[in-house]
Amino acid sequence: MVLEIHAETAPLRTSPDGVVYIGQTRIPLETVVSAFNEGVSSEEIAMQYPALSLSHIYQTIGYYLAHREEIDAYISEAVIHSEQVYTENQARFNTSQLRERLLQRQSENKS
Numbered sequence: 001m002v003l004e005i006h007a008e009t010a011p012l013r014t015s016p017d018g019v020v021y022i023g024q025t026r027i028p029l030e031t032v033v034s035a036f037n038e039g040v041s042s043e044e045i046a047m048q049y050p051a052l053s054l055s056h057i058y059q060t061i062g063y064y065l066a067h068r069e070e071i072d073a074y075i076s077e078a079v080i081h082s083e084q085v086y087t088e089n090q091a092r093f094n095t096s097q098l099r100e101r102l103l104q105r106q107s108e109n110k111s
Contacts, residue, residue: 008059010059010060010062010063011023011056011059011060012029012060012063019078020074022052022056022057022060023051023052023053023056025049025051025052026051027049027051027052029060029064029071029074029075030075030078031049032045032049032052032057032060032061032064033060033061033064033071033075034075035048036061036064042054042057042058042061045057
């Protein structure tokens with residue numbers, strides 16, 4: 001018997017907003033990559049994220065290892081972008097005095 005070798009593509013897809021997800025899940029690439037880099041085993045990742053198959057996790061890690069520089073750059077940009085969005089949201093929705101305003105409103109309603 002001769003074993004036929006089939007090339008498999010990485011189970012990754014890019015959403016319209018540029019986020020890379022694994023398979024048809026909403027689990028982003030950086031979730032598996034960061035867990036892998038922290039020393040979490042593929043089996044543990046599968047237990048934490050049951051939507052991911054073990055084969056997709058191994059394929060994703062294999063793809064990461066083959067394209068580490070590109071993916072690390074993608075993740076760095078994603079982190080910078082999320083920090084910018086967080087900062088912008090903090091500036092737009094200042095909640096520093098929210099508790100005081102809510103307590104004042106509550107005491108006014110009791111009166």
